[in-house]
Structures are given as structure tokens and as C-alpha cells.
Amino acid sequence: MDRAPGLSVRLKLALSYVGFLMLAGVLLLAAAWLFLTRVPHMGLIIEPDYTLSVLRAFAPIAAAALGFLLVFGLVGGWILAGRMLAPLTRITDATRMATDGSLSHRIQLPGRKDEFRxxxxxxxxxxxxxxxxxxxxxxxxxxxxxxxxxxxxxxxxxxxxxxxxxxxxxxxxxxxxxxxxxxxxxxxxxxxxxxxxxxRSFTREPVDLSLLAEEATETLLPLAEKHGVTVETGGDISPAHGSQTLLLQLTTNLVQNAIVHNLPERGTVWVTTAVRARTVVLTVENTGDPLTAHQVSTLTEPFQRGTERVRTDHEGVGLGLAIVKTITGAHDGTLTLAPRPAGGLRVTVELPADTNRPHPPRR
Missing domain, CATH: 1.10.287 (Helix Hairpins)
Structure with missing residues (x-):
């Protein structure tokens, strides 16, 4: 946005400082004037030309005092404003650098905590x-x-x-x-x-994660049988609020990932849902080869399949967990991946619960 040039903030602060200082000086001189011209209660004899005499003696002193306050206020206000605005200058310089494409620069403003810091x-x-x-x-x-x-x-x-x-x-x-x-x-x-x-271009509606887990498991049952993997489901009715299509895709991706990246034979996948105080939780856990914490931390990156994971025809395009992460974030949830001590992966998706639809635990 193009703006007309104006006074700098530093000059405005200096002028404001000198303005208040001059006002305080005028009030102080006015109080002194009133004290000198209205003192009959002190027993002084006031002659007819007393006020004129006081004015002649007081005026030069008052003018000199106001002139000193003016100069002192401008110089002092300019210096103080500069010191106060120095952090803002560093922030402005960093903003310009970021605008030019340099995002690695940091302000790192020293000192104790205040508004600028x-x-x-x-x-x-x-x-x-x-x-x-x-x-x-x-x-x-x-x-x-x-x-x-x-x-x-x-x-x-x-x-x-x-x-x-x-x-x-x-x-x-x-x-x-x-x-x-x-x-x-x-x-x-x-x-x-x-x-x-x-x-986040989707319509939110009431969704039961437990039903989505059952649907995803039933859909992927032939794939599980082909890989010799047993899929176990269970848990509570888990009402959430979001896109049923996206959350079904999330659940399907997790179950498919757990089936494909499992033991060569006799593998197991556990799909459970649970209800907490203000959230609902979907957990997909599978057996498999041991994974390191570093490997697990990179699995949600797009096109990341894991360096030691075997590529198969059913592996997909490497976006399964990346899509899970994005859908979870779009629903204001949290995604947690952790390696299992015995091998395999445990994935937990925690979403805000739909408090308008309380349900008893599933038996």
C-alpha cells in the first residue's frame, strides 16, 4: 500500500515528550506567579506597582526556563525515543529481510521480557x-x-x-x-x-470413529488375508465432528499401512477407539520389523516410505501417512507415531469429541 510521507514515530515521541514537559513547566511557572502575586496572608505589604515589578523580574526568568525546557525536551526526547525504538528497528530490518526471501535470519532481541521482546x-x-x-x-x-x-x-x-x-x-x-x-x-x-x-474445504458433520474403523477394516479384509495378517477391532463408540469422507480415508490409510508394513506371515493389526474427557482416540497398532525413533519421525513426510521397509505392489505412492497427518491437522487433532518395543508401529489419532452426541461405551 502506497502511503503519503509523514513524521517518524521517533519525532512524534520526541514532540510528545517536549509538549508534556513544556506543559509541566508552564503549570509550574503559573503556580509560582500566583504565589508571588497573591500573598496577603503572609503579612507582606503589597504596593500598587508590586505586580508590575514582579512581572518585570519574573518574565525573563520564566522565558529562559521555558526555552531551556524546550531545548532539553527536544534533545532528551529524541535520545530517549531512539533508545526505546531501537528494538523496533531491528524487528523492521528482520521483516524486510524476510520479505526479500531470507527466512533464516532471527532477531534474538537480548534483555528481559517486555512488549518489544x-x-x-x-x-x-x-x-x-x-x-x-x-x-x-x-x-x-x-x-x-x-x-x-x-x-x-x-x-x-x-x-x-x-x-x-x-x-x-x-x-x-x-x-x-x-x-x-x-x-x-x-x-x-x-x-x-x-x-x-x-x-480445509470440507463440510463438518457428526462422525463415529468406531464405525469408520469397522468399515475400513471390512474393506481391507481381502488385503489382510492375502498378507496373512489378522485384524482385530474394538473399543467405544467415539463421536467426533468432521468430514466423514476424509476421516474414512484417514482410517483406511492407517489400516492399509499397518497391513502392508507388517511381518511376512502371522502378523497382527489392532484397531481400537476410545473416549476421553474432551477427545476421541483412534489407535492403529501393528506388528512388524523394529523401527528406530528417527525412522518413525520421518514417516509422515510426503513420499517417505522408510529406508528399510520393503516396497510392494500395495505400498501406495508414499502419501498415506502424510495424508493422515494433514487430515488430522485439518480437524484440529493430534497425530502421534511411536515404535513398538517388540517391533512395528503404533499410531494414535486424537480428535475433539462431539459433545453434542454423548454415547454410552460399546459393550
Whole structure:
């Protein structure tokens, strides 16, 4: 926004300081004048020209005093205003640097806590969040470009092969193209879902997490049987408030992730729901290979599958837990991932409870 030039805050503070100082001086001189001209109760003899004589003697002194206060107030007010506004200057410089794209700079204002230091600390925290967000978006864009470029490159290679060798088995090429295109479509749909959840462009309605858990488990039962995984469900009726479609996607992603990344045989997945004082909790826990805390901390990043996890045809596009994290945040919830001591992963989603629909525990 273009603004007309005006007085600086420092000059305004200096003028305000000298104005109050001059007012205090005038009031003080007025009090002295009244004292000198109205003292009959002190027994003094007041001659007819007494007031005129006092005025002649008092006026130069009063003028000199006011002139001194004026100069002292301007100089002192300018210096004091500069010292008081010095932290604001540092904050302004940091803001300009952030506007130019430098998010790594921090104000780090020294001294004890006051209004300026609270503002500086809040600004530093905002810069840290922005820097982390920008870095995450850059990684996401790079990974998304790679994930979408790979199937396109494969498709181009297959088409070039078919063109160069017309006698090649076209059925095999078509099957391979179908697989590659399906994966590209899945990745695109996952990206669109991630964007929708980020924008929070959905309608909220009453949702029961326990029913969503049952639906997701029933849908993925064939996949569990194929992998030799047993899925156990249970818990309380858990009323929440949000998008049924997104929360079902969240639950499905968690259960599918628990089934795919499990033991080679005789694995187990536990899906439970619970009600707390003001929240409802969905927990998905699975057996599997041991995971380190560092591995678990990176699993919610987009396109992160874990360096030691085996890639399979059902693994997806690497956005499952990233979508879970985004949907949880869009519903003002918290997502917690923790490695199980015996191997595998425990994922907990805690959402605000729908207090308008109290339900008794499921038996």
C-alpha cells in the first residue's frame, strides 16, 4: 500500500515528550506567579506597582526556563525515543529481510521480557515455522515431480519400444502401461486429497470413529488375508465432528499401512477407539520389523516410505501417512507415531469429541 510521507514515530515521541514537559513547566511557572502575586496572608505589604515589578523580574526568568525546557525536551526526547525504538528497528530490518526471501535470519532481541521482546520472540517463532514450511513445500514439490515424472517416463519408454518393434507382444506392453498409469492416477488423486485437506474445504458433520474403523477394516479384509495378517477391532463408540469422507480415508490409510508394513506371515493389526474427557482416540497398532525413533519421525513426510521397509505392489505412492497427518491437522487433532518395543508401529489419532452426541461405551 502506497502511503503519503509523514513524521517518524521517533519525532512524534520526541514532540510528545517536549509538549508534556513544556506543559509541566508552564503549570509550574503559573503556580509560582500566583504565589508571588497573591500573598496577603503572609503579612507582606503589597504596593500598587508590586505586580508590575514582579512581572518585570519574573518574565525573563520564566522565558529562559521555558526555552531551556524546550531545548532539553527536544534533545532528551529524541535520545530517549531512539533508545526505546531501537528494538523496533531491528524487528523492521528482520521483516524486510524476510520479505526479500531470507527466512533464516532471527532477531534474538537480548534483555528481559517486555512488549518489544515478546513481539521479537513471536516474530522469530513465526520465521522458524515459515522456514520449516517452505523447506517442506520444496521437498514436497521435488518429490511430487519425481513421483509423477517416473510413470510418464516409463510410459514414454514403453510407447517408444512398441513403435520401434511392432512385432513385440502388445498385450504385455498394454498391461505394463495400465499398471503405470494406475499408479500415476493414484498419486494425482492423493495429491488432490492432500490439497483439499490442507485448505480445509470440507463440510463438518457428526462422525463415529468406531464405525469408520469397522468399515475400513471390512474393506481391507481381502488385503489382510492375502498378507496373512489378522485384524482385530474394538473399543467405544467415539463421536467426533468432521468430514466423514476424509476421516474414512484417514482410517483406511492407517489400516492399509499397518497391513502392508507388517511381518511376512502371522502378523497382527489392532484397531481400537476410545473416549476421553474432551477427545476421541483412534489407535492403529501393528506388528512388524523394529523401527528406530528417527525412522518413525520421518514417516509422515510426503513420499517417505522408510529406508528399510520393503516396497510392494500395495505400498501406495508414499502419501498415506502424510495424508493422515494433514487430515488430522485439518480437524484440529493430534497425530502421534511411536515404535513398538517388540517391533512395528503404533499410531494414535486424537480428535475433539462431539459433545453434542454423548454415547454410552460399546459393550
Amino acid at each position: 515478546e513481539l521479537a520472540d513471536a516474530f522469530d517463532a513465526m520465521l522458524a515455522r515459515l522456514e520449516a514450511h517452505v523447506a517442506e513445500q520444496r521437498r514436497f514439490a521435488a518429490n511430487a515431480s519425481h513421483e509423477l515424472r517416473t510413470p510418464l517416463a516409463i510410459s514414454k519408454s514403453l510407447l517408444d519400444l512398441a513403435r520401434a518393434d511392432p512385432d513385440h507382444d502388445t498385450g504385455q506392453i498394454i498391461d505394463r502401461l495400465h499398471t503405470v498409469n494406475t499408479r500415476a492416477i493414484d498419486a494425482t488423486e492423493a495429491l488432490l486429497l492432500l490439497s483439499r485437506a490442507n485448505q
